[in-house]
Amino acid sequence: MKLTRLPLVLSAGxxxxxxxxxxxxxxxxDSAEARADNLLEQMTLDEKIGQMSQLDLGYFMDPEQLKxxxxxxxxxxLLNFLGTEQVNEIQRIALEESRLGIPxxxxxxxxxxxxxxxxxxLGMAASWNPExxxxxFRISAIEAxxxxxxxxxxxxxxxxWDPRWGRIAEGCGEDPFLASTLATAMVTGIQxxxxxxxxxxxxxxxxxxxxxxxxxxxxxNTTYIPEPLxxxxxxxxxxxxxEAGAQTFMSAFNDLNGIPTSGNQFTIKKILREEWGFDGxxxxxxxxxxxxxxxxxxxxxxxxxxxxxxxxxxMEMATTSYYDNIKTLLDKKKITMVQIDDAVRNILRVKxxxxxxxxxxxxxxxxxxxxxPSFLEHSRTVARQSAVLLKNENAALPLAAxxxxxxxxxxxxxxxxxxxxxxxxxxxxxxxxxxxxxxIRDLLGDQRVNYVQALTYSRDRSKKDFAAAVVAARxxxxxLFFGGExxxxxxxxxxxxxxxxxxxxxxxxxALAATGKPIILVIMAGRPLAIGRELNLSDAVLYxxxxxxxxxxxxxxxxxxxxxxxxxxxxxxxxxAGQIPFYYYRKNTGRPASxxxxxxxxxxxxxxxxxxxxDKSFHLDYGFTPLFPFGFGLSYTTFGYSDIELSxxxxxxxxxxxxxxxxxxxxxxDADEIVQFYVRDRVGSITRPIKELKGYNRLSIKKGExxxxxxxxxxxxxxxxxxxETVTEPGRFDVWIGPSSEEGLHSDFILE
Ligand code: BGC
Numbered sequence: 015m016k017l018t019r020l021p022l023v024l025s026a027g028x029x030x031x032x033x034x035x036x037x038x039x040x041x042x043x044d045s046a047e048a049r050a051d052n053l054l055e056q057m058t059l060d061e062k063i064g065q066m067s068q069l070d071l072g073y074f075m076d077p078e079q080l081k082x083x084x085x086x087x088x089x090x091x092l093l094n095f096l097g098t099e100q101v102n103e104i105q106r107i108a109l110e111e112s113r114l115g116i117p118x119x120x121x122x123x124x125x126x127x128x129x130x131x132x133x134x135x136l137g138m139a140a141s142w143n144p145e146x147x148x149x150x151f152r153i154s155a156i157e158a159x160x161x162x163x164x165x166x167x168x169x170x171x172x173x174x175w176d177p178r179w180g181r182i183a184e185g186c187g188e189d190p191f192l193a194s195t196l197a198t199a200m201v202t203g204i205q206x207x208x209x210x211x212x213x214x215x216x217x218x219x220x221x222x223x224x225x226x227x228x229x230x231x232x233x234x235n236t237t238y239i240p241e242p243l244x245x246x247x248x249x250x251x252x253x254x255x256x257e258a259g260a261q262t263f264m265s266a267f268n269d270l271n272g273i274p275t276s277g278n279q280f281t282i283k284k285i286l287r288e289e290w291g292f293d294g295x296x297x298x299x300x301x302x303x304x305x306x307x308x309x310x311x312x313x314x315x316x317x318x319x320x321x322x323x324x325x326x327x328x329m330e331m332a333t334t335s336y337y338d339n340i341k342t343l344l345d346k347k348k349i350t351m352v353q354i355d356d357a358v359r360n361i362l363r364v365k366x367x368x369x370x371x372x373x374x375x376x377x378x379x380x381x382x383x384x385x386x387p388s389f390l391e392h393s394r395t396v397a398r399q400s401a402v403l404l405k406n407e408n409a410a411l412p413l414a415a416x417x418x419x420x421x422x423x424x425x426x427x428x429x430x431x432x433x434x435x436x437x438x439x440x441x442x443x444x445x446x447x448x449x450x451x452x453x454i455r456d457l458l459g460d461q462r463v464n465y466v467q468a469l470t471y472s473r474d475r476s477k478k479d480f481a482a483a484v485v486a487a488r489x490x491x492x493x494l495f496f497g498g499e500x501x502x503x504x505x506x507x508x509x510x511x512x513x514x515x516x517x518x519x520x521x522x523x524x525a526l527a528a529t530g531k532p533i534i535l536v537i538m539a540g541r542p543l544a545i546g547r548e549l550n551l552s553d554a555v556l557y558x559x560x561x562x563x564x565x566x567x568x569x570x571x572x573x574x575x576x577x578x579x580x581x582x583x584x585x586x587x588x589x590x591a592g593q594i595p596f597y598y599y600r601k602n603t604g605r606p607a608s609x610x611x612x613x614x615x616x617x618x619x620x621x622x623x624x625x626x627x628x629d630k631s632f633h634l635d636y637g638f639t640p641l642f643p644f645g646f647g648l649s650y651t652t653f654g655y656s657d658i659e660l661s662x663x664x665x666x667x668x669x670x671x672x673x674x675x676x677x678x679x680x681x682x683x684d685a686d687e688i689v690q691f692y693v694r695d696r697v698g699s700i701t702r703p704i705k706e707l708k709g710y711n712r713l714s715i716k717k718g719e720x721x722x723x724x725x726x727x728x729x730x731x732x733x734x735x736x737x738x739e740t741v742t743e744p745g746r747f748d749v750w751i752g753p754s755s756e757e758g759l760h761s762d763f764i765l766e
Contacts, residue, residue, distance in 0.1 A: 045366070046363050046366035046367045047363060049362075049366050049371070050359050050362035050363045050366055051359065053114065053116070053362055054355060054358055054359055054362065056114060057114065057358065058087075059340075059341065059344075059354070060086075060087060061087040061113065061114060061116075062354050062355070062358045063336060063337055063340045063341075063354075064086070064087040064088050064089055064090055064337075065087075065090035065116065065329075065357075065358045065361050065362065066090065066328060066329050066330060066336050066337075066340070066354070066357055066358065066361070067088070067089045067090060067091075067329070067330055067334065067336055067337045068089065068090065068091035068092065068093055068121070068297060068329050068330065068331045068332065069083070069088075069089045069091075069092060069093075069332070069334075070092070070093050070094050070332050071092065071093075071094050071095045072094070073332070080092075080104070081104070081107050084104055084107050084108050084111075084112060084118065085107055085108075085111045085112050086112070087112050087113060087114070087116070088337070089118070090116065090118065090119065090329070090361060091118055091119045091120070091121060091165075091297075091329060091361075092104070092118055092120050092121070093120070093121045093122060093167075093331065093332070094122060094440075095120055095162075096120065096122060096161045096162050096163055097161055097162065098160070098161060098162060098376045098378045098380075098381060099378075100162070101120060101161070101162025101163075101376055102162070102375045102376055104118060105117055105118060105162075105374045105375060106375075108374075109374055115371075116362070116365070116371075117365060117370040117371055117374045118370075119164060119165050119216070119361075119364070119365055119368070119370060120162055120163055120164055120165065121163070121164075121165035121166065121167060121218070121297075122158065122163045122165075122166060122167070122440065122441075123166065123167045123168065123438055123440060124154050124155070124158045124163065124166040124167075124168060124215070124440075124441070125166075125167075125168050125170060125184055125438040125439070126138065126150075126154070126184075126436065126438065126439070126562065127150070127153070127154050127157075127393070127439070127442055127562060127563070128154045128157035128158040128161075128163075128384075128441050128442075129157050129384045129385050129441055129442060129443065129446070130153055130154075130157060130384075130385055130386075130389040130390055130392075130393050130442075130446075130562075130563055131393065131435045131436070131439055131442035131446075131447075131562040131563045132150040132153075132154070132392075132393050132396050132397070132562045132563075133396060133397050133400045133436070133559050133560065133561045133562050133565070134183045134184065134436040134437065134438075134504075134540055134559050134560045134562075135169070135170060135183070135184050135185055135186060136182060136183050136184070136185060136186065136187055136540070136541070136559060136584060136585065137397070137400040137401075137436075137558075137559030137560065137561060137562075138150065138186075138196070138396060138400055139185075139186040139187045139192060139193070139196055139400075139584035139585075140187075140399075140400045140401070140402050140557075140559065140581040140582060140583060140584050140647075141396060141399035141400045141580075141581055141712075142192065142581075142582055142584075142688045142710055142712050143396075143399055143712050144195050144196055144198065144199035145199070146392070146395065146396050146399060147196055147199040147200060147203065147396070148199040148200070148202050148203040149203060149392055150203065150392060150393070150396050151168075151169070151199070151200045151202075151203025151204045152203040152204075152206065153203075153389045153392060153393075154166070154203070154204070155203065155204050155205075155206060155213055155214060155215045156213045156380075156383055156389075157383065157384050157385075157389070158215060158441075159212060159213045159214070159215060159376070159380065160213075160376065160377075160380035160381045160383060160384060161376070161381070161441075162376045163215060164214075164215055164216065164368055164370065165215055165216040165218065165262065165368075166204055166215045166216075166217065166218060167218045167220060167264060168200065168204065168217065168218060168220070169196075169197055169200035169201060169204070169217060169218075169219065169220075169255065170184040170185050170220050170221070171185060171186060171193055171196075171197045171200075171219060171220070171251035171252060171255060172184075172185045172220075172221055172224075172225050172226035172248075173185065173186075173187075173188060173189075173190060173193055173226050173227075173247055173248050173250075173251065174187075174188065174226030174227065174231075175188055175226075175227075175594070175595035175596070175597045176226070176227075176228070176230075176231035176594055176595060177231070177513050177541045177542045177543075177585070177588065177591075177594065178230065178231030178232070178509050178510055178511060178513055178541075178591060178594060179226060179228055179231035179232075179233065179509050179541075180233060180437070180503070180504045180505050180506060180507065180508030180509045180510070180540070180541070181225070181226070181233065181504075181505060181506055181508075182226070182504070182540075182541045182542075182585070183436060183437050183438075183504040183505055183540035183541060183559075183560070184437065184438055184505065185226060186251065186584060187583075187584030187585040187644075188584070188585045188586060188597045188598070188644060189584065189597075189598070189599070189644060189707050190246070190247045190248075190250035190251060191250070191706070191707040191708060191709075192584055192707060192710070193250070193251040193254075194250050194251045194253070194254035195254070195710075196251075197219070197251040197252075197254045197255045197258065198254050198255070198257070198258040200217070200255075201217045201219070201255050201258035201259060201260045202258055202259075204216075204217040205217050205258075205259060205260075205261070209259075209261070209367045209368050209369070210367065210368060210369030210372070210373070211369075212369070212373060212376075212377065212380070213380070214368065216260075216261035216262050216294070216364055216367075216368055217255065217258075217259075217260040217261060217262065218260070218261075218262040218263065218264050218297065219251075219252050219255035219256065219260045219262070219263045219264070220263070220264035220266070220299070221264055221265075221266030221267065221268075221275070221299055222252060222263045222264060222265050222266055222275060222281065222282070222286070222296070223244070223248060223249060223252060223266060223270065223275055223281050224237045224239045224244065224248050224266065224268055224270045224275065225237070225266040225267060225268045225275070226248075227239050227248070227268075228268060228509075230511075231509050231510075231594065232509050233506060233507050233508070233509045234267050234268065234507075235268070236268065236269045237268045237269065237270050237271070238270075238271055239270060239271065240737075241735065241737060242700060242734070242735050242736060242737050245735035245740070246734050246735055249285065252286075253290060256286070256290050256292050260294065261294035261295075261364045261367065261368075262294050262295050262296065262297055262364065263282075263286060263292065263294070263295075263296045263297075264296070264297050264298070264299055264331075265278070265282060265296055265297070265298050265299060265302060265322075265325075265327050266299055266302065267299050267302050267305065269309050269311070273311070274302070274305070274306045274309045274311050275302075276298045276299065276302040276303055276305075276306060276322055276325070276327055277303075277306050277311060277312070277318070277321035277322050277324075277325045277327075278325055279324065279325045279326070282296055282325045282326040282327065283325060283326045286326070287326060293360065293363065294360060294363070294364050295328040295329060295357070295360035295361045295363075295364055296326055296327050296328050296329070296360075297327070297328065297329040297330075297331050298322060298327050298329070298330050298331045299331060300331050300332045301331070301332050301333045302331070303315075303318050303319060303322040303327065303330050303333060303335050303336070304318050304333045304335050305318075306318040306321055306322070315333070315335040315338065315339065316335065316338070316339040316342065316343065318335055319335035319336050319338075319339045319340065319343060320339075320343050320348040320349055322335075322336075323336070323340075323343070323349045323353055323354075323357070324348075324349060324353070326357075328356075328357035328358075328360045328361055329357070329361060340354065385446060390563060390564055391564075393562050393563050393564040393568075394564035394567050394568045394571070395568075396562075397558070397561035397562055397564055397565050397568030397569070398568040398571050398572060398577055398580075399580055399581060399686070399712075400558070400559060400561065400581050401556055401557065401558045401559070401561070401568065401569065401572055401579050401581050402556070402557045402579065402581040402582060402583055402646075402647040403554070403555070403556055403557075403572075403579035403581075403647060403648040403649065403650075404545075404549070404555040404556070404557055404587075404642060404646070404647075404648065405549055405552065405553070405554055405555040405648070406553075406554045406648055406650075407553045407554065408553065409650075410492075410532050410534060410553035410554040411534060411554045411556070411572075411573060411575070411650065412572070412573060412574055412575025412578075412650055413492060413534070413573055413574050413575070414574075414575070415457060415458060415574045418458065418462065418491050418492070419462065419490075419491055420458075420461070420462040420463065420464055420489065420490045420491060421454065421458065421462065421463060421464070421490050421491060421492050421493070421494050422464045422465075422466070422483070422486040422487045422489070422490035422492070422493045422494065422526075422531070423450070423451055423454055423463055423464070423465045423466075423494050423496070424465070424466050424467070424468050424483045424486065424487070424493060424494070424495050424496070424522070424526065425467070425468065425469065425495045425496035425497045425519070425522070426467065426468075426469040426470060426471050426472045426474060426496070426497060426500075426517070426519070427450075427472065427496040427497060427498055427500075427536075427538045428449065428450050428451045428465065428467065428494070428496035429449045429450070429451040429452070429465070429467065430449065430471075430496075430500070430538075431444035431445070431447035431449055432444040432447070432501060433472075433500045433501045433538065433560065434447055434449065434450075434501075434538055434560055434561055434562065434563075434565040434566070435447060435501060435560060435562060435563065436501050436504070436505075436540055436559070436560025436561075436562065437501055437502075437504050437505025437506070437508070437540055437560070438505055438506070439501070442562075442563060446563050447562075447563050447565070447566070448563065448564055448565075448566040448567050449565070449566040450494075450496055450536065450565065450566040450569050450570060451463070451465055451496075451566070452566050453566035453567040453569065453570035454494070454566075454570050454573075456567075456570075457570055457574060464486040464489055464490050465486070466479060466482045466483040466485075466486045467479070468480060468482070468483040468522055469517055469518060469519060469522060471500055471517070472497065472498060472499050472500045472503065472515075472516050472517055472519065473500070473503075473516045473517040474517045474518060475517050475518045476518070477518055477521070477522075480521075480522055480525050483522060483525070483526060484525055484526065484528075484529060487526050487529045487531050488529050488531070490531065491531070491532075492531060492532040492533075492534060493526050493529070493531050493532065493533050493534065494534050494536065494573065495522075495523060495526065495533060495534065495535050495536065495552075496536050496538060497515060497519045497522075497523070497535065497536075497537060497538075497548070498515065498536075498537040498538040498539035498543065499515075499516060499538070499539040499540055499541070499543065501540065501560055503516065503539075503540065504539070504540025504541050504560075505540065508540075510541075511591065512544075512590075512591055513541060513542075513543050513544050513588075513590075513591050514543065514544050514545075514547075514590075515537075515543055515545060515547075515548055519548075520547055520548055520551070523535070523548055523551045523552070524551060526551075527551040527552070532553045532554075533551060533552045533553050533554075534552065534553065534554045534555075534556070534573065535548055535549075535551075535552035535554070535555045535556070536555075536556045536558050536569055536573070537555065537556070537557050537558060538558050538559065538560055538561065538565065539557075539559060539560065540559070540560055542557075542583070542585050542586075542587045542588070544587075544588055544589055544590045544591065544641065545587075545641070546589055546590070546641055549641075556569065556572060556573070556579060557581075557583075575650065575683075577685075578649045578650040578651055578683055578684075578685035578686070579647065579648065579649060579650070580647070580649060580685060580686035580687070580688065580712070581647050581688075582645050582646060582647035582688045582690075582753075582754065583642055583643070583644055583645060583646050583647060583754075584644070585644065586598055586640045586642070586643060586644045587640055587641040587642035587643075587646075588636075588640055588641060589636045589637075589640065589641045590636065592633065592635070592636065593633065593636045593640065596640050597644065598643055598644035598645070598704075598705055598755040598756075599703035599704065599705055599706050599707075600703065600704060601701050601702075601703060601704065602701070602704050603631045605629060605630045605631050606630065606631060607630035607631050607632040607637075607638035608630070608638075611630040611632070612630070612632050612637055612638055613634070614634065614635075614637065615634035615635050618634070643754055643755045643756040644754070644755040645688075645690050645707075645753070645754035645755040645756075646753075646754040646755075646756070647688070647753075647754070649681070649683075649685050649686075649687065650681070650683050650685060651679055651680070651681025651682060651683040651684075651685045651717060652679075652680045652681040653677055653678065653679060653680065653681075653687045653715070653753060654677070654678040654680045655675055655676070655677055655751065655752060655753070655758065655759050656675065656676045656678070656759070657674075657675055657676045657759075658673065658674070658675045658749075658751055658759035658760070658761050659673070659674050659675070659761075660672070660673050660749070660761055660763055661673075662763070663763050663764065664763065664764050664765075664766060665727065665729070665763055665764070665765045665766075666729075666765075666766065667729045667742065667744070667765065667766070668729070669728075669729075670726050670727060670728050671726070671727045671763060672724055672725070672726050672727075673691065673724070673725050673726075673727065673749050673751060673761070674722055674723065674724040674725075674751075675689075675722070675723055675751040675759055676720050676721070676722050676723075677689055677713065677715060677720065677721055677722075677723055678715075678718075678719070678720040679715040679716060679717050679718060679719050679720075681717060682717055683717055684714070684715070684716045684717055685714075685715065686712055686713065686714050686715070687712075687713055687715055687753065688710055688711070688712045688713075688753075689710065689711045689712075689713060689723045689751060689752075689753070690707060690709075690710045690750075690751070690752055690753065690754065690755065690758070691707070691708050691709035691710060691725040691749070691750070691751050692705040692706060692707055692708065692749070692750040692752070692755060692758065693705070693706050693708045693727070693731075693732065693747055693748065693749055693750075694706070694747060694748040694749075695732060695734075695743070695745065695747055696745060696746045696747065696748065697743075697745050697746070698734070698736070698743055698745075699736045699741065699743060700734075700736045700737060702734070705750070705755055707755070708725065708727065708731055709725035711723055711725075723751065725751070729742045729765065730742065732747065732765065742765070743765075744764075744765050744766050745764070745765060746762055746763070746764055746765075747762060747763055747764075747765060748760060748761075748762045749761050749762065749763065
């Protein structure tokens with residue numbers, strides 16, 4: 015502890031801290047713990063309750079009220095409060111004018127970038143590049159901390175199987191393994207090498223837990239998640255975040271199996287605290303404590319506060335049921351002083367770890383880094399690596415810039431600077447976005463770009479500019495159509511019942527396809543859309559998500575072959591909403607469908623006897639396969655997989671097994687390939703998924719080059735919760751190494 019950095023006006027409490035530190039002569043072991051305990055002893059009940067309350071700027075009627083509340087120790091945290099000078103001033107009041115000088119922790123949703131915006135998290139997940147993701151979150155933290163933010167409400171690591179759910183945009187997709195590796199990367203990037211570095215933010219793993227399983231994908235809806243699914247899938251990324259050192263968790267909005275997650279003793283107390291040993295603090299989601307009244311789980315706000323405190327929610331976000339009721343609840347013995355002390359200690363511990371007591375002020379010079387060219391370059395790299403090539407008939411892509419006389423750039427998202435930033439983007443600014451239109455004009459020159467927006471936004475139904483778009487297409491060598499969804503159609507409370515391409519975009523594509531010109535469709539969206547019709551109308555399809563500030567140049571890099579697309583889908587693409595849920599690690603069922611067993615709806619005669627024999631698990635209309643499987647993504651080159659080898663046919667429970675294969679770039683371009691490793695446990699004490707991702711590796715492979723890729727398994731990697739306990743069961747396992755969840759070289763081994 016550097017004594018010189020203590021606030022100049024020292025309160026009694028801080029003097030004690032000094033003594034404490036001076037006496038020891040050096041930093042005591044786990045000083046955060048000791049300092050938190052020491053401070054706790056000096057706190058009044060009101061001050062403790064203040065620490066457990068987080069208020070939004072909007073709560074205060076005027077800035078003076080806010081200052082007084084901080085002076086009075088009325089709140090321990092603010093959200094949506096930022097700016098170097100403002101934060102320094104409010105922190106000065108907390109440190110110098112409140113009785114104990116406890117700094118505020120200032121939180122904000124920095125979900126996929128602060129001012130330099132990266133692709134939406136679902137897009138970043140498509141890069142399968144944890145190191146690039148870690149760096150993106152590091153950059154976000156550097157930028158955000160320069161405005162006084164030391165806590166982000168991220169990473170958002172909710173697994174979901176439902177693309178109707180608008181918040182699918184914010185997470186890492188459907189798979190627990192991929193999401194766990196990315197959760198680790200995100201937490202590490204946010205928190206940096208050392209929590210008390212001024213550029214480190216406390217991470218917040220959210221939404222704990224199960225929020226992505228909202229029935230029908232309708233936001234905030236009820237969830238039912240059996241314990242094996244909870245532990246084998248939904249909790250996995252949260253455990254990874256905890257292991258990576260995430261300092262905070264956010265309890266969610268949803269009712270989980272009848273118990274709202276912000277009052278859920280099983281998930282918070284038992285799993286998070288007791289089983290996992292989490293020692294940071296839990297914050298509620300916005301008003302999720304008092305919403306337990308709406309859930310029908312609490313009679314009133316007071317009752318809700320008691321339930322949340324008993325469950326282990328340490329800090330209440332936005333509402334004031336803690337502040338208003340804790341004293342009464344203590345008097346009535348509905349909660350205990352030990353619970354309050356535990357909650358406050360958890361919060362103080364994190365504040366100490368962040369160095370907020372020792373180094374509370376923002377250095378105004380830190381803002382110089384915002385939108386640093388290296389940050390923008392990284393945003394471009396991540397956007398490039400996130401885009402997934404879904405179709406490329408007759409090598410329609412890449413386009414050869416030098417051979418093209420002109421291209422038609424058409425569609426609502428070609429020049430939509432705000433939309434490309436995506437959802438949950440408070441601080442990114444449209445004026446900093448470089449759009450695809452701008453990037454293509456920069457590359458080809460204005461003369462060679464025939465731009466007709468044709469639809470002013472994604473839901474636009476007006477056909478008045480169709481004719482002009484068709485004229486532009488006819489004049490050009492190829493059509494580059496930028497469509498998809500505006501940012502406002504995904505994210506919180508932006509669930510959709512149908513997940514097709516909105517507005518008149520498909521009709522516009524039809525009109526353009528009728529010109530006979532090559533159609534290159536670039537989709538920018540916050541969810542995996544059902545794009546079957548659009549796929550058929552296009553020669554090539556690049557799925558670019560909402561790619562952030564540098565989406566334009568990144569997409570241009572790919573369209574014109576500066577680099578090959580390399581992203582792979584982090585989520586299964588369905589043919590239509592009726593196919594939901596469809597995820598690759600589904601169970602086999604007793605009647606798995608196959609190409610032989612499938613009877614398309616039109617092949618069934620209208621006069622039919624009632625039969626069941628031979629019936630299999632498929633939809634008469636959709637069949638039994640998705641539009642695109644998890645892990646799928648094309649490249650401008652081709653990759654050959656060969657020579658799968660196992661270090662042994664038998665793996666011992668206490669041993670390891672190595673599975674290797676060779677991957678050759680058999681095409682004409684250097685490119686990255688994301689090699690995937692899947693396992694199937696043939697027989698289990700509960701049924702097991704048909705495939706589970708257990709490893710992956712993004713490899714840069716030069717044309718003609720062959721690389722060997724290796725994955726190592728331990729018995730623990732094969733463990734699962736069977737409803738009673740976590741077990742690794744002996745028996746036969748399949749393994750695959752391949753380019754997606756549906757292709758790959760196969761082998762098997764016995765675990766004994
Ligand atoms: C969201 C959280 C977010 C919080 C604070 C809530 O509505 O569910 O994800 O962190 O608001 O902005």
